[in-house]
Amino acid sequence: xxxxxxxxxxxxxxxxxxxxxxxxxxxxxxxxxxxxxxxxxxxxxxxxxxxxxxxxxxxxxxxxxxxxxxxxx
Numbered sequence: 001x002x003x004x005x006x007x008x009x010x011x012x013x014x015x016x017x018x019x020x021x022x023x024x025x026x027x028x029x030x031x032x033x034x035x036x037x038x039x040x041x042x043x044x045x046x047x048x049x050x051x052x053x054x055x056x057x058x059x060x061x062x063x064x065x066x067x068x069x070x071x072x073x
Contacts, residue, residue: 029069032062 009016014037021030039059042049 024073026069026073029066029073032066032069035059036062036066 018030018033021027021033036059039051039055043051
C-alpha cells in the first residue's frame, strides 16, 4: 500500500495505515478500523467467544462508514 509516495512495510502495514490516518486527522476512520480489527482478532483467535447479531451489525456499519469516509480523505 502507498501513501504520499511511501510504501508501507508489510509487517507494520496496519500500524502505518493508522499512523497515516492520524496525519490526515481521520480519527473516526482510524477508530472504526481499530474496532473492526479487534472484532476480527476475536473471531480468528478466540473461537470459544460467542458473537451476537448486534456485534455483527456494528461491524457492517463500521465497514460502511470507513468506505464512505475514505472518499473524503
